[in-house]
Amino acid sequence: MGIILTSDKRKCPEIANLEVVNVKTIRQYEGNTNVKALICSRDVARVCQHMNIPNLKVIQLFSAGFDNIDPELLQSKGIHLCNAANVYNVGMAEFVVYAMLMHAKRYNHSIKNRRLRPFRNYHYLTELSDKTVGILGAGNIGGQIAKRLEAFDMHVLGYDLHTDDRPHFEKIYNETHLQEFLGRCDYLVNCMPLFKSTEGMLCKKWFDLMKSTVTIVNVGRKKIINDKDFIAFLKSHKDATAVLDMFEKVPNPLTNPYRRLSNVLVLPGVTAISREIDKKLSVLIGENMKRLQSGEPLLNQIV
Missing domain, CATH: 3.40.50.720 (NAD(P)-binding Rossmann-like Domain)
Structure with a gap:
């Protein structure tokens, strides 16, 4: 050959x-x-x-x-x-669900409470059911994520540049109705492919339209996010959270600004591994x- x-x-x-x-x-x-x-x-x-x-x-x-x-x-x-x-659709979709459940069940808080204490205040725990999730990218990976989150009785919205109808999505938006889309989202999942049209797409314009309590899960390419605007948003909105698996190398906890934010969980590049x-x-x-x-x-x- x-x-x-x-x-x-x-x-x-x-x-x-x-x-x-x-x-x-x-x-x-x-x-x-x-x-x-x-x-x-x-x-x-x-x-x-x-x-x-x-x-x-x-x-x-x-x-x-x-x-x-x-x-x-x-x-x-x-x-x-x-x-x-x-190849990666199912593994990535499962990891997104895992990331969202970690946030909803406040794993970072609960892990410290290893002993059973019946009267401990656990009212910070939430459910995914009846929450609204927006998925950036309604292609193969986004579709697998939507399929799983639909089973949690979530309201599943999509944002896509090329389609307006896909299974498991209640509605798919485009940039024309960006304010309505972002304003509805309790969770925002980015799995958008990287093109010239999507580079730097998540910027101040987008963050200004989001809820102050939004949870952002990123398993897409890092260049889709404007780091300066994203970090400013997370610093000024302490009730917002982010779960990020977008680094090809694990970022240094001392020098990388994401690792220094208390409302951010950085995953070590494992979303597409199984x-x-x-x-x-x-x-x-x-x-x-x-x-x-x-x-x-x-x-x-x-x-």
């Missing part, structure tokens, strides 16, 4: 004879006519798209997102781009490599 490159051999257990690359070493394959496939992170794909690898047929991403990768450029070179759509996700990803990669060899249509093909 030729050479198959990967930036993480652990994610490709069913593929033999892999050559491992990173953003620097992949440049050594410039002009190499033996390379047929690249299985990689977005960072490596961003470098590769500008290289000349004459017989490269497919770039298979580990991620569902493909921001800063140019599908049209790859198509002009005869390279298929495939992502990992539907044994089941690893299995789904390896199956997808293995299947696409088989299809490449046999000339069959590829799964999750962007171009």
Whole structure:
């Protein structure tokens, strides 16, 4: 079949004879006519798209997102781009529910109260039932989140740039009715994909329209949030809370402003991790490599 490159051999257990690359070493394959496939992170794909690898047929991403990768450029070179759509949906949706329940049941308070005290004041505990949640991004991941939160008898609203009707959502808004949408939300979940149109989208304009008691759960890309505006909002609204899993590296508790806020819980980049996700990803990669060899249509093909 030729050479198959990967930036993480652990994610490709069913593929033999892999050559491992990173953003620097992949440049050594410039002009190499033996390379047929690249299985990689977005960072490596961003470098590769500008290289000349004459017989490269497919770039298979580990991620569902493909921001800063140019599908049209790859198509002009005869390279298929495939992502990992539907691999992470269930795991991420479950983690969002977990994050919201941690807030509702005030885990950060209750964990200190290990002994049973019948008369302790637990009136700060709340229920998800009958609360309103707004989900930014009504695609595959947002749909799985909505499906689960609907089962909690929540009012599930969506915000999306491309659709106004999806299962499990009571209503889907767009920017025209932003004030109504944000004003209704007790919880706001961001799983919006990163595009030029969504970079910095969560800014002061948005925060000014939210409830002062809103809980924001972010499992989307960090660049969607304007950090300066978000931190200012959290500092000035002590009853607002945030659960954030948006850092590729765990932020330093001394230097990162989010880690110093008492109303913020920072998760260590675990939303998209599970044994089941690893299995789904390896199956997808293995299947696409088989299809490449046999000339069959590829799964999750962007171009």
